[in-house]
Amino acid sequence: MKKNDIIITYGTHISKMVRMVLDKAELALSIPKNARIGIKPNLVVAKTHDSGATTSPLMVEALIQYLQEHGFYDIIILEGSWIGDDTKRAFSISGIEKVAEKYKVPLLDTKDDTYCKIQAGPIEMEISKTALDLDFIITMPVLKGHCQTKITGALKNFKGCLSDKEKRHFHTLGLHRPIAYLNTVLHPGFILMDGLCGDLDFEEGGNPVPMNRIVAGLDPVLIDSYVASAMGYEPDEIDYIKMAAELGVGSMDLEHANLMVLEKDTCPVKTIRSRKVQALAKAVTEKNACSACYANLIQALARLEERGLLSYYKKHPVCIGQTFRDQSGNSLGIGSCTCRFIHSVPGCPPATADILKGLLTGLNTK
Structure with a gap:
């Protein structure tokens, strides 16, 4: 898979969709042998996937199945919910705890982890030591809106690897700039985005829109540029995308991205209660x-x-x-x-x- 590739598929058979995307990306070939692999979902709050806020447990399960079938067993799922919410409860409510138990994959609440102070450009950040020590991170953001930054996606998903103190600090700095610099320190090995059901404009869910799509790629700036476009924004309207591109994290050039649609959507619209x-x-x-x-x-x-x-x-x-x-x-x-x-x-x-x-x-x- 190349840096400018974006893989997209549509449907409702989630396990099949995930497998199709991972096979197309040849993910197993890009992971070092004996790598310590981290799976980073988006569990900002303790809600189920159909709220439009959190990563589908079926996607997480399909990913773990794929990894274990290819001989990768040193896997950990890590997340730290937003300030005021309980990550362990989010693991349980979301259904990811059951998946972890089924496949014997440990869960890490990054709020319980030790933190390293890392200089990311001009900003010193408290980042999870476990996240920093991983050999390969697969980030699983949700394609959804955000009340302050308009969208949230791959770049912002690493915020769950920060201490609560650092999350507060990010907000005092206006989110955009520190998010961009955070991604100069933490780098995804692969992005597997949940575009199945995301909220219109709020990271906590409540106005979910079923989209029945999965999006994958290597470049978090390019993936988030796609997210911005998918939500009706120009990528350069989202400051942290533009800043991350300027810092060399990735490219905003959607025009020259290689979009590979594996299966088109044929799913009928269901009643939306929002x-x-x-x-x-x-x-x-x-x-x-x-x-x-x-x-x-x-x-x-x-x-x-x-x-x-x-x-x-x-x-x-x-x-x-x-x-x-x-x-x-x-x-x-x-x-x-x-x-x-x-x-x-x-x-x-x-x-x-x-x-x-x-x-x-x-x-x-x-």
Whole structure:
């Protein structure tokens, strides 16, 4: 696998999806023999995966199965939930504790670890000694929003390797700059991102959007640039992505990234109970849409709402779904299924950024 590769697959058979991605990446070949491997999920709070906040235990299980089948048994799962939450409870509630017990993989609450003071550029940081001593880290962030930094992904996921004191310090520094410098010290060997279900705009969950995708790569800056784009932002709108790129952590060049889609989405949209998503859905006429296409549309509508521009589409909903194949229409259509509409955003699924441009263009023509 190359640094500019991004592997993406869609579906609902999580174990199969993970295995497909790992086989395509040839992960086993990139891990040193007898390596001490750390798996770093995102368990910022003690919630289940369907909240949109935490890493799927099924993904963690499939990863461990793959590693052990390839002869890697020196594995540890490590995490430190945010200040005020209990990591051990998060391990239990999330279902990852059961996975760890099943495969005899130890869990480490980094809040109980010893810390090393490491100079990361101009910032001295307290970082988990275990994390620093690992030979290979597989980070498993969730593709989701964040109330302060807009998104959270691979770069920010290492914040769980800090002491609580250091987490507070990061917030006093404004998060972006220290996150960028943290990634000059901790480096992922592999990124296996949970894009199955992530919150629209809050790291604690509550407004989950099923996206049914898994994303993998080697470059945390490139992966987070993809995350930003998937949520309707330009990567350079997220300061810590731009700063990390400037520090040489990775590349923001999505234009020259090699996107490898293994399987396209064919999963129908399920009822989403989130009130915020339901409010955004009032701007949509959905008929047999696939989940990834619909999720990208919801993300684009959320960005439109942030600009105070959603009201027009609540009166004139956009159309999305396979039922619109071979149909024409005057409304704005989303995806290849609406290609016969007068105005349609192409793609299967279309990118969130392209949908947002289509929505804005539609407003400008009225």
